[in-house]
Amino acid sequence: MSGGLYLFAVSRGLPEGALSAVTGFDGEHLRLVRSGDLQAVVCAVDLAEFGEAALPRNLEDLRWVEHVARTHDEVVRAVARHAEAAPMRLVTIYADEDGVRRQLDRVHDDLVAALDRVTGRSEWGVKVYARPGEPPAAPAPREASGAAYLQRKREAAQARRTADEQVEHVARALHEALSGATVAARVLAPQDPRLSGRHERMIHNGAYLVPEERADEFQATATLLGSSRPDLIVELQGPWPPYSFAVLETG
Amino acid sequence: MTDAQTPVGTRASGLPTNQGPYSRPQPANLADILERVLDKGIIIAGDIRVNLLDIELLTVKIRLLVVSVDKAQEMGIDWWRNDPMFNARAEDLANENRELKQRLKELEPGSGTEED
Incomplete structure (x- = not known):
């Protein structure tokens, strides 16, 4: 059995011992690998599970993926x-x-x-669904x-097509309104209902990078927009670590 | 269709921000987690060469949820079996066609179709 290191996140300014209560995979402690002012947060993994031979197989196993994804996110949150x-x-x-x-x-x-780019800012997610079950049409006469x-x-x-267009127009307007308190915004792909388990049609899935001092304003905007449209379900989620915005400009 | 969601327009799942970011437990929804850890995040080369192609493939598969039915049921992902949205959507047109023909037959016995 040979070992490797799984890299969760790179951080700046992580205090010594901040992650002592957090573990990686299989209870392994988290370790820091330093490069100048940066710290890489890693934990030891078994290459029999995370090596080149095993990964293609394990990545087909949704249960394995879920475990790894949740652990990954827990550690990233702890670092953030x-x-x-x-x-x-x-x-x-x-x-x-x-x-x-x-x-x-x-x-x-x-x-x-x-x-x-992400210092002092957090990622928020806003999903908008068309609320199902508009009042059924009156029974038609024979x-x-x-x-x-x-x-x-x-x-x-x-009528259905018109309603769809209106709803999409509203989603765009909502995205613009939400973007007001942000420094960056991205529209993500709508989630597949088979994975999300949601029956309602997702008409908007946005990610927003919000300065911490404007987080209240951002949440209030989302709440207001949601309550002004009873035909929509507006779900605010966050703050997330900046998954959608901490990106490398080059290679 | 069932609607188990809360009846309010907005459901905010964040804590008040003065409790500090990220102190909230992660969302339970696997789609929300995968959307970010699988689809986003910084890509830098690792020593283990698997990542990109496999993950792209996996992402597509998970989006389409092309896991075997057995595996999905084992995981409790089986709600679509009884969901008319999923079973019926592809058949919508065929059903509507059948329905139309039936209605025409009922309404205008012997008069033939005036529109199809």
Whole structure:
């Protein structure tokens, strides 16, 4: 059995011992690999599970992916509680500390720039769903003819299309309103209902980078927008570590 | 369709911000976690060369949830079995067609179709 190091996040200003109560995979302690002013947060992993041979298989196992994803997020959150944090993509793995340090040195300036962009800011998510179950149409009278029936069907379809367009227009307006208190915003792909378990149609999935001093304002805006539209469900989620905004400008 | 959500327009899951960021437990929804840890986050080369292609593939698969039905049920992901949205959507047109023809037959016996 050989070991590797799983890299969760790169941080700046992480106090000594801040992560002593947090563990990585299989109860392994978290370790810091330093490169100048940056700290890489890693934990030891077994390459029989996280190595090149095993990963393609394990990544097909949604239960394994869920466990790794949740652990990854827990550790990233713990780092972000104590320091500026740039989260890494899932399963970024090195052979040893030298490997981590080499990579950190190589992209040091880009990581510093990425951390600069998210310092003092948090990521918030806003999902907007079209509320299902609009009042059912009054029962139609029995049509005198098939033509009248078809006409009614066409009108219903047109009404649905119009309603869809209105809802999408509202989602765009909402995104613009939310962006007011942010320094950056991204529209994410709508989630597949089979994974999210939500039946309602997701009409907007936005990520917002909000300065901490404007977080209250941002939340109030989201709440106001939600309460002004009873036909929509507006869900605010956050703060997240800056997954969607701590990005490298170059390679 | 069931709607188990809270009846308010907005459901804020964040703590008041004066309690400090990230002190809240992570969301329970796997989609919310995967959307970020699998799809976002910084990509830098690791020593273990698996990442990108496999993860791109996986992301697509998870988005489409192309896990075997057995595995999905084992994980409790089986709600779509009884969800008309999923079972019926593809059949919508066919059903509507059938329905239309049936209605025409009922309404205008013997008169043939005046519109199709």
